[in-house]
Amino acid sequence: MKLSKNFIPTLKELPADALMPSHQLMLRAGMIRQLAAGVFTFLPFGYRVLKKVINILREEIDAIGGQEFFMPALNPIEIWEQTNRVEAMGDVMFHIKNRDGLVLAPTHEEIITFHARQHIQSYKVLPQIWYQIQTKFRNEPRPKSGIMRGRQFFMKDAYSLDSSWEGLDISYQKHYEAYKKIFDRCNIKYFIVGASSGAMGGKQSQEFMVESEFGEDTCAVCEKCDYAANLEVASSKVEPCGRIDNDLQIEAFPTPNAKTIDELIEQFNLSEDRLAKSVVYIADSKPVLILMLGNDELNETKLQVVLAAAAIRPAEPNELLQYTGANAGSIGPVNLKENIKIIADNRLLGANNMVSGANKDGFHNKNIDLERDAKIDGYFDLRVAQSGESCPNCGAPIKIVNAIELGHIFKLGTRYSEALGATFLDEKGEEHPIIMGSYGIGVERIIACFIETHHDDKGIIWKKPLNPFDAHLLGLNMNKFEEVKELCDNLYEELRQSGIDLLYDDRNESPGVKFNDADLLGIPYQIIVSKKNIEAGCVEVKIRETGERKQVKINEIIKLIREQEKQ
Numbered sequence: 001m002k003l004s005k006n007f008i009p010t011l012k013e014l015p016a017d018a019l020m021p022s023h024q025l026m027l028r029a030g031m032i033r034q035l036a037a038g039v040f041t042f043l044p045f046g047y048r049v050l051k052k053v054i055n056i057l058r059e060e061i062d063a064i065g066g067q068e069f070f071m072p073a074l075n076p077i078e079i080w081e082q083t084n085r086v087e088a089m090g091d092v093m094f095h096i097k098n099r100d101g102l103v104l105a106p107t108h109e110e111i112i113t114f115h116a117r118q119h120i121q122s123y124k125v126l127p128q129i130w131y132q133i134q135t136k137f138r139n140e141p142r143p144k145s146g147i148m149r150g151r152q153f154f155m156k157d158a159y160s161l162d163s164s165w166e167g168l169d170i171s172y173q174k175h176y177e178a179y180k181k182i183f184d185r186c187n188i189k190y191f192i193v194g195a196s197s198g199a200m201g202g203k204q205s206q207e208f209m210v211e212s213e214f215g216e217d218t219c220a221v222c223e224k225c226d227y228a229a230n231l232e233v234a235s236s237k238v239e240p241c242g243r244i245d246n247d248l249q250i251e252a253f254p255t256p257n258a259k260t261i262d263e264l265i266e267q268f269n270l271s272e273d274r275l276a277k278s279v280v281y282i283a284d285s286k287p288v289l290i291l292m293l294g295n296d297e298l299n300e301t302k303l304q305v306v307l308a309a310a311a312i313r314p315a316e317p318n319e320l321l322q323y324t325g326a327n328a329g330s331i332g333p334v335n336l337k338e339n340i341k342i343i344a345d346n347r348l349l350g351a352n353n354m355v356s357g358a359n360k361d362g363f364h365n366k367n368i369d370l371e372r373d374a375k376i377d378g379y380f381d382l383r384v385a386q387s388g389e390s391c392p393n394c395g396a397p398i399k400i401v402n403a404i405e406l407g408h409i410f411k412l413g414t415r416y417s418e419a420l421g422a423t424f425l426d427e428k429g430e431e432h433p434i435i436m437g438s439y440g441i442g443v444e445r446i447i448a449c450f451i452e453t454h455h456d457d458k459g460i461i462w463k464k465p466l467n468p469f470d471a472h473l474l475g476l477n478m479n480k481f482e483e484v485k486e487l488c489d490n491l492y493e494e495l496r497q498s499g500i501d502l503l504y505d506d507r508n509e510s511p512g513v514k515f516n517d518a519d520l521l522g523i524p525y526q527i528i529v530s531k532k533n534i535e536a537g538c539v540e541v542k543i544r545e546t547g548e549r550k551q552v553k554i555n556e557i558i559k560l561i562r563e564q565e566k567q
């Protein structure tokens with residue numbers, strides 16, 4: 001492809017607003033352009049890479065028996081209502097204003113299950129793996145990481161349909177292995193974490209992550225064993241606060257200027273492990289009071305799973321008053337205005353001598369014995385694990401890292417097939433819901449994650465198989481020296497005929513401009529043709545990754561590229 005005739009609009013300046021290196025470089029290298037927040041056009045140079053990623057995804061999912069579908073982005077809302085996911089998706093789902101009853105699909109579990117219900121009757125046609133590479137729409141709140149978090153993006157989403165739980169294990173494992181192959185082929189360094197299966201059912205789930213300071217996910221990773229979990233589900237070994245040997249009676253005391261745990265500690269010389277913080281949540285429209293020890297942070301994902309709720313949210317100030325009789329900062333488990341459900345974190349199991357709000361503004365209770373004075377409905381692991389705490393498997397310290405989620409594999413079970421009535425008949429003629437799995441990969445995220453780990457201060461460093469071109473031919477001062485132009489034109493034809501996908505910089509630009517653009521675009525080999533080299537019967541080949549330059553005889557260029565590619 002000749003650069004003079006083609007559209008690769010490179011930018012010299014760092015684009016304002018783009019924070020992540022991948023976002024900056026994709027804009028600067030003319031791969032993408034933003035049309036609106038979270039909405040991007042792929043320009044030809046970027047689209048070449050996108051197509052290569054899609055091919056790899058297709059090959060690997062075909063290899064495990066996947067059959068490719070193409071489902072519409074416009075979905076009837078009824079199907080989503082039947083699975084209760086209109087509420088669960090909340091604002092993330094785009095609703096269409098001038099056409100009632102249609103939404104833009106953020107994912108396709110519902111539609112796959114709809115088709116399974118239409119056509120699967122017997123165990124004889126199971127298992128099936130159905131997939132697509134298709135556009136998803138999600139109204140992401142503040143998309144700020146370029147194509148890493150789009151409002152419109154490509155997903156490879158696959159779904160398995162099985163007649164037994166053992167079958168699901170096999171389908172899941174097939175995807176696990178296929179995902180490893182996909183990311184290995186794309187030269188992406190990833191790690192795998194245990195993930196939340198959500199509150200909507202589901203058995204097991206894992207995410208494929210890339211460590212990055214820009215990652216919006218947080219993971220706990222053991223420094224010694226292979227424990228790794230999304231912080232949403234990560235646990236750690238921490239001591240409970242335990243009992244103190246006395247039976248002091250509960251007593252209210254004024255705390256007009258102490259609303260937070262730290263203020264209580266400071267003003268009343270209390271110890272953090274004798275303070276129980278209370279918060280109220282609304283879970284599927286029912287109030288719940290949650291007790292956490294001291295400054296331990298409540299993990300909302302764990303809470304939602306424990307409550308088996310489709311949606312949870314912190315209570316509004318008026319709801320706090322209605323249920324507890326007090327405002328935030330004075331709430332506690334004893335003397336609530338209404339009889340609401342109370343749950344507590346495991347660290348508070350059997351605790352006494354605790355301080356918590358008295359449900360009267362400006363007052364706390366002391367000497368609360370949770371067993372004696374409060375009606376706790378259950379103790380659960382509800383806290384966010386912290387860096388340095390002990391690994392639940394081996395006891396070594398865990399560290400907390402930021403990461404980008406590349407893919408997610410998920411044993412759904414029968415949640416969707418039950419809701420939509422997708423059943424099959426077994427050998428005995430008995431009817432059962434189909435057992436399902438769901439497996440997603442963000443196509444653009446593969447590209448962005450690759451660039452995050454394959455670039456330097458000059459630009460992108462492509463590697464096979466994602467490289468948009470194999471080699472980049474640069475003719476220096478072609479308008480001055482006819483022999484340079486002639487050799488370049490000949491090389492262009494010859495190399496292309498031998499199957500090398502070539503980008504040819506035939507523009508009337510200075511060598512400096514050409515070199516900078518070549519490093520920015522990051523094609524693996526730069527073939528540099530100058531008058532000086534021609535006189536020596538050579539061209540210069542620069543390997544973008546190492547910066548190494550080699551003088552190569554003109555008839556040996558192809559051999560060099562082929563040999564390098566094998567390494």
Ligand code: ATP
Nearest residue numbers: 140148149150153155405406407408440441442445
């Ligand atoms: P995140 O937590 O990053 O929002 P998610 O849990 O919503 O991701 P899934 O619903 O599991 O993601 O979607 C499957 C895959 O689709 C993700 O692993 C990710 O690679 C990709 N993906 C999700 N949301 C986006 C987005 N807004 N833009 C680009 N890719 C996305």
Ligand code: MG
Nearest residue numbers: 092138140149
């Ligand atoms: Mg999301």
